[in-house]
Amino acid sequence: MKIFRSKKTLHDYVERQKEMGKKIGFAPTMGALHRGHISLYEAAAKENDLVFSSIFVNPTQFNNAGDLEKYPRNIENDLKMLEESAFVDAVYIPEVSDLYPDGLKSKTYDFEGLENEMEGKFRPGHFDGVGTVVEELLRQVKPDNAYFGEKDFQQLAIIKKLVQKLQLPVKIHGVKIYREENGLAMSSRNERLSPDQRKAAKVIHETLLKVNDWFRVLTLPEINLRVKDIFEDQRGMVLEYFQIADENTLKETDFFYRGHDYRAFIVVFVNDVRLIDNIHLD
Numbered sequence: 001m002k003i004f005r006s007k008k009t010l011h012d013y014v015e016r017q018k019e020m021g022k023k024i025g026f027a028p029t030m031g032a033l034h035r036g037h038i039s040l041y042e043a044a045a046k047e048n049d050l051v052f053s054s055i056f057v058n059p060t061q062f063n064n065a066g067d068l069e070k071y072p073r074n075i076e077n078d079l080k081m082l083e084e085s086a087f088v089d090a091v092y093i094p095e096v097s098d099l100y101p102d103g104l105k106s107k108t109y110d111f112e113g114l115e116n117e118m119e120g121k122f123r124p125g126h127f128d129g130v131g132t133v134v135e136e137l138l139r140q141v142k143p144d145n146a147y148f149g150e151k152d153f154q155q156l157a158i159i160k161k162l163v164q165k166l167q168l169p170v171k172i173h174g175v176k177i178y179r180e181e182n183g184l185a186m187s188s189r190n191e192r193l194s195p196d197q198r199k200a201a202k203v204i205h206e207t208l209l210k211v212n213d214w215f216r217v218l219t220l221p222e223i224n225l226r227v228k229d230i231f232e233d234q235r236g237m238v239l240e241y242f243q244i245a246d247e248n249t250l251k252e253t254d255f256f257y258r259g260h261d262y263r264a265f266i267v268v269f270v271n272d273v274r275l276i277d278n279i280h281l282d
């Protein structure tokens with residue numbers, strides 16, 4: 001596996017591969033890799049000649065300095081995991097100056113309202129930070145296909161919008177959420193949970209499965225109330241938000257309209273660890 005630590009060396013390599021007509025698949029990460037990331041590379045390896053990873057903890061997408069500081073970092077472990085996975089051909093580990101030559105600040109984007117829903121309300125500036133780093137990474141790695149997990153479903157929708165608005169020549173793919181055995185969505189943040197918290201956090205996915213059962217038989221206020229009640233009974237957990245939204249607009253729905261797709265979104269704090277999950281309702 002090739003490792004590129006500067007924009008220049010990456011650029012020369014990418015240009016050579018493009019000249020040879022190689023199709024590039026790419027999934028950017030912030031490191032602290034887990035099996036969920038590997039599932040992105042597995043998907044990419046099926047459809048591309050070369051698979052690229054990147055590792056960069058992007059400061060501009062953290063609206064909370066403490067969260068940035070506590071974000072798990074373990075580059076040696078990450079490289080070992082990528083190497084062992086056998087799906088990844090190259091990894092880009094840029095310096096801040098490679099991605100932010102004019103200093104660490106975000107661009108401002110108009111994602112046509114997607115940025116104002118859910119995470120946008122709780123994490124101001126987050127999606128401008130994500131947009132800035134993803135735009136730059138896509139421009140540098142020049143992939144034909146890029147892969148993002150559905151766990152961050154709003155991020156996925158926003159990246160599709162970014163690519164469409166900037167007319168970047170890349171196809172964005174969503175990859176199904178990869179779950180731990182007990183159903184907890186895999187996340188780098190899970191590393192910060194104690195074994196007991198990790199066990200208890202399965203209630204998040206269990207609740208979403210219940211919501212899927214209630215979807216056809218209960219009203220929206222009844223579902224919202226039941227979810228609230230579940231988390232009121234969980235020691236050490238606080239429900240930040242639960243929302244059923246139209247999958248296309250991400251707007252909270254007041255009613256289930258025929259012909260629309262809906263998804264339930266949830267964010268729960270387990271002590272100070274913020275966990276996010278969602279489920280398509282069928």
Ligand code: PAF
Nearest residue numbers: 028029030058130133152
């Ligand atoms: O999903 C992530 O890990 C990050 O938001 C991303 C897409 C790598 C941008 O920093």
